[in-house]
Amino acid sequence: MRPPFDPTLYLVTDTQLCAPRPVADVVRAAVAGGVTAVQVRDKGASRRDLLALTRAVQEAVAEVPGVAVVVNDAVDVALLAAADGVHVGQEDLPATEVRALIGPRRLLGLSVSSPAEIAAALALPTGTLDLVGVSPVWGTPTKPDAGPALGLDGTRELAAAARAGGLTAVAIGGIGADRAAEVAATGVDGICVVSALCAAADPASAARKLRRELSRGVPAEVYR
Template structure:
């Protein structure tokens, strides 16, 4: 098990089989972990519960072998069943204090935020880290809110001491702009799992991140 938070590593990768050029969740995970990614979130919005459970069991094993942190999107029950390192929830999901009651004090809880008010509320609720975004427009998540832009990211950098991950429409071509504003950890979905060569793309993204520092 690995308790690794945004800020302790640079890339926060998410699975998405719809964008992965036919790769299975396991194939996505192996490629990302082999490329040195240390936080992996399972996010498969259209899978059946039984399939999700089996895929998460596989990813739990792979992330444990790689010394990487395994986060599950939304599904607290599956996170408990596979002993994931934590969960990531949104503003319309179970409240952080209730998730904490289920998972206990040692698991990681991340919360998506889109405004200063939500960021401050996340701190008060006991989240371990927050998602900051969407920075740019994104098509990888349904029912997503409008982009909050770089101004909210800058506000978080100046005002919130909680670890955070920047998310939403972040690509190799714009990630330097994000790191230049103070983000040290960025979440990427289609840019990584949709790349012909995931390892090459991870290397390119890391190089682009360094350009903004």
């Protein structure tokens, strides 16, 4: 059985944006404000440092039940840390092989940026994926190599396809409090943010504001 996963407000960490504060301190505050899941991402870290970072984040969320900790790309780190899951991109290890490595009890997410990529994700064997990250909604400096912006209509199209195929969909890319409600209204299950929380002077307050905006964009009967 896979761990509980609430994607409503999904924080993707950025060590440089958090600095000079430790990432774990930012995560702890953001979770106190309403973050429901955390993806540990640091492209410049060694595997040893990424493992230490993942464990620090796990400790930071340990007192809040149900907050999943997912590792970006690094399957080996996720296994060593006993993380809740892994998220991979289109250029990373194939999802079917990652699933074989992590087993049936961890979450697996995959980034998708086009109708062709969501179709390929849905064609994978049942149980391979739990989540697709729909990206980028808008351009963002935290991921300059991302593909063309999907906009709200493109995000809505991919989210609908994911939901029809039984997958959870989260949106990422250029989302702040000023845009959270309109992204939530596209039908995604949650939003991913980086700079909106990592660069915030008060991550707890910023997370609370994002949650308020999300509640405006999602019908009350489906809002978590």
